[in-house]
Amino acid sequence: xxxxATESAGTVGPLVIGVGNEVRGDDAAGLQVARDLRPLxxxxxxxxxxxxxxxxxxxxxxxxxxxxxxxxxRSGGAAxxxxxxxxxxxxxxxxxxxxSTHGLSIASAVALGQQLGRMPTHLVVYGIEAVxxxxxxxxxxxxxGAVRQVTVALADELGRVGTPTPVAVRRS
Amino acid sequence: xxxxxxxxxxxxxxxxxxxxHVKLREGRVDHVELRIFEPPRxxxxxxxxxxxxxxxxxxxRICGICPVAYQMSSVHAMEQAYGISVGGSLRALxxxxxxxxxxxxxxxxxxxxxxxDFLGYPDAIHLAKDDPETVxxxxxxxxxxxxxxxxxxxREIHPINVRVGxxxxxxxxxxxxxxxxxLESALEIAVETVHFAAGLPFPEAEEEYEFVALQHPDEYxxxxxxxxxxxxxxxxxxxxxxxxxxxxxxxxxxLQSVRKEGTPYLVxxxxxxxxxxxxxxxxxxSVAREVxxxxxxxxxxxxxxxxxxxxxxxxxxxxxxxxxYQPPDAPWVEPTGKFHGGVGAAATEAPxxxxxxRYRLAPDGKIETADIVAPTAQNQxxxxxxxxxxxxxxxxxxDARLTDLCERAxxxxxxxxxxATHFLRLEVxxx
Numbered sequence: 286x287x288x289x290a291t292e293s294a295g296t297v298g299p300l301v302i303g304v305g306n307e308v309r310g311d312d313a314a315g316l317q318v319a320r321d322l323r324p325l326x327x328x329x330x331x332x333x334x335x336x337x338x339x340x341x342x343x344x345x346x347x348x349x350x351x352x353x354x355x356x357x358x359r360s361g362g363a364a365x366x367x368x369x370x371x372x373x374x375x376x377x378x379x380x381x382x383x384x385s386t387h388g389l390s391i392a393s394a395v396a397l398g399q400q401l402g403r404m405p406t407h408l409v410v411y412g413i414e415a416v417x418x419x420x421x422x423x424x425x426x427x428x429x430g431a432v433r434q435v436t437v438a439l440a441d442e443l444g445r446v447g448t449p450t451p452v453a454v455r456r457s
Numbered sequence: 458x459x460x461x462x463x464x465x466x467x468x469x470x471x472x473x474x475x476x477x478h479v480k481l482r483e484g485r486v487d488h489v490e491l492r493i494f495e496p497p498r499x500x501x502x503x504x505x506x507x508x509x510x511x512x513x514x515x516x517x518r519i520c521g522i523c524p525v526a527y528q529m530s531s532v533h534a535m536e537q538a539y540g541i542s543v544g545g546s547l548r549a550l551x552x553x554x555x556x557x558x559x560x561x562x563x564x565x566x567x568x569x570x571x572x573x574d575f576l577g578y579p580d581a582i583h584l585a586k587d588d589p590e591t592v593x594x595x596x597x598x599x600x601x602x603x604x605x606x607x608x609x610x611x612r613e614i615h616p617i618n619v620r621v622g623x624x625x626x627x628x629x630x631x632x633x634x635x636x637x638x639x640l641e642s643a644l645e646i647a648v649e650t651v652h653f654a655a656g657l658p659f660p661e662a663e664e665e666y667e668f669v670a671l672q673h674p675d676e677y678x679x680x681x682x683x684x685x686x687x688x689x690x691x692x693x694x695x696x697x698x699x700x701x702x703x704x705x706x707x708x709x710x711x712l713q714s715v716r717k718e719g720t721p722y723l724v725x726x727x728x729x730x731x732x733x734x735x736x737x738x739x740x741x742x743s744v745a746r747e748v749x750x751x752x753x754x755x756x757x758x759x760x761x762x763x764x765x766x767x768x769x770x771x772x773x774x775x776x777x778x779x780x781x782y783q784p785p786d787a788p789w790v791e792p793t794g795k796f797h798g799g800v801g802a803a804a805t806e807a808p809x810x811x812x813x814x815r816y817r818l819a820p821d822g823k824i825e826t827a828d829i830v831a832p833t834a835q836n837q838x839x840x841x842x843x844x845x846x847x848x849x850x851x852x853x854x855x856d857a858r859l860t861d862l863c864e865r866a867x868x869x870x871x872x873x874x875x876x877a878t879h880f881l882r883l884e885v886x887x888x
Binding site: 306307308309336337338339340341343344393396397400401420421 | 500502503515518521522565569580581582585586589592593596599600603
């Protein structure tokens with residue numbers, strides 16, 4: 286029983302994982318990118334939302350080909366700054382280690398996946414520098430702008446089939 | 458005057474931010490401060506003005522590791538306010554969902570967070586390098602819990618299928634039966650987990666806890682029961698506030714929960730096992746006996762064994778519920794009669810311990826006030842006592858080893874900050 290509201294179909298092809306917590310301010314950035322991406326890439330891309338738990342991520346990406354993960358990070362950079370990182374055989378850079386806001390960090394999931402041989406063949410992480418995590422608060426303007434940019438960049442990377450629509454402002 | 462300070466920095470995390478500060482003066486522990494920032498504080502404000510029916514979904518997002526616990530405490534509280542009684546298969550399904558969360562949460566803690574402490578690794582990643590099979594065992598066990606949560610909750614994380622009165626959709630007999638093989642396999646892994654944990658080296662410790670847990674006359678309490686303690690307390694869960702109080706302390710934004718008398722207490726697996734052990738399943742009891750687990754465990758380092766026993770129980774209980782399942786006539790129970798507003802309060806047993814919710818509702822069903830008492834807030838004072846005693850017993854250790862032992866003393870109780878403590882940095886000041 287999978288909620289159609291949170292997952293797009295597709296068992297082959299690229300997988301996009303939007304990571305975050307919907308009711309904790311900028312922490313929802315990855316989820317928002319995942320939602321905004323759907324009309325742009327169609328059903329050939331599987332899109333899921335996740336809280337970013339280590340075991341959950343390993344289950345999601347194990348055995349997959351191309352995987353794209355979007356998450357809010359706190360590494361001391363300016364709010365709304367974002368980066369794209371191709372994960373290789375090396376650990377994620379220390380600037381990202383432990384900066385995830387979801388339990389054990391994304392860096393931990395990558396490191397554990399590498400140790401256990403449970404990595405996709407191609408993993409790209411989009412990190413959006415977040416600033417506000419209050420319960421119930423909307424995305425900050427800076428992060429909202431970054432969500433828009435990352436959505437377009439990721440759609441281009443995946444091969445766009447639709448046109449971008451304005452980013453929805455979440456319930457406050 | 459000789460002073461020694463052990464300070465562990467903050468590490469920001471969504472499930473809670475924590476730090477530890479221990480000050481020694483003249484070779485004695487002067488004070489211990491475990492600083493925790495509990496997210497529910499902010500969620501309580503967020504809940505005000507929302508409809509009663511929104512509480513399960515909103516509170517499920519407080520904790521990524523135990524969303525079911527928050528859902529369950531909120532629906533029971535709302536049902537008490539509305540006079541709704543949920544029984545039969547719907548009640549059993551709730552218990553089954555809770556089994557999934559216990560399995561998922563305990564497997565995560567035992568293998569990814571706690572085991573590295575005993576085996577001399579900084580984290581599960583280093584453990585996986587030398588012993589991948591142990592970590593894989595934990596992940597396989599966790600996956601069984603996830604399967605239950607996905608089927609009943611609608612998602613593995615942040616389940617959306619729970620509502621006041623029951624579920625939006627209930628599973629078919631065939632759907633539940635399809636989980637039997639994975640749960641039977643998980644049961645064997647859980648038994649193996651207890652034997653694995655029994656072989657770990659445990660530091661000496663003996664704590665005089667006042668254990669507090671729900672107690673049910675017929676079952677190992679998860680969703681329902683009276684609040685009881687090892688020192689004779691016995692009250693309905695809805696009267697929790699009569700025996701416990703919360704107060705702010707200067708060094709943390711969390712409200713520390715203590716008995717009305719001002720004394721600390723402990724919730725969680727050690728408390729459940731001590732108070733309700735007679736209701737464990739035969740296999741769980743026999744495995745506990747096989748590894749020599751005493752009926753009351755007062756060494757907090759041995760909590761990993763108790764979690765293992767609860768893993769066995771949760772797997773067995775899930776299989777029992779599936780075997781007895783008859784699909785309910787309706788997926789949820791509707792409230793009847795006119796609602797005039799009022800208060801609903803309930804507690805359930807989250808993996809980390811008793812979780813209390815209290816709501817005051819307006820006649821139109823809107824939430825006027827919300828009060829959430831999380832297990833970690835209840836254990837905070839008691840964990841500080843554990844740390845104090847660990848330090849007192851180990852003053853001869855250098856700062857690095859002493860800090861390591863302090864962090865382990867915290868992780869014994871699986872607080873929401875336990876992941877963070879694996880990455881905490883140490884700062885030592887000597888005067």
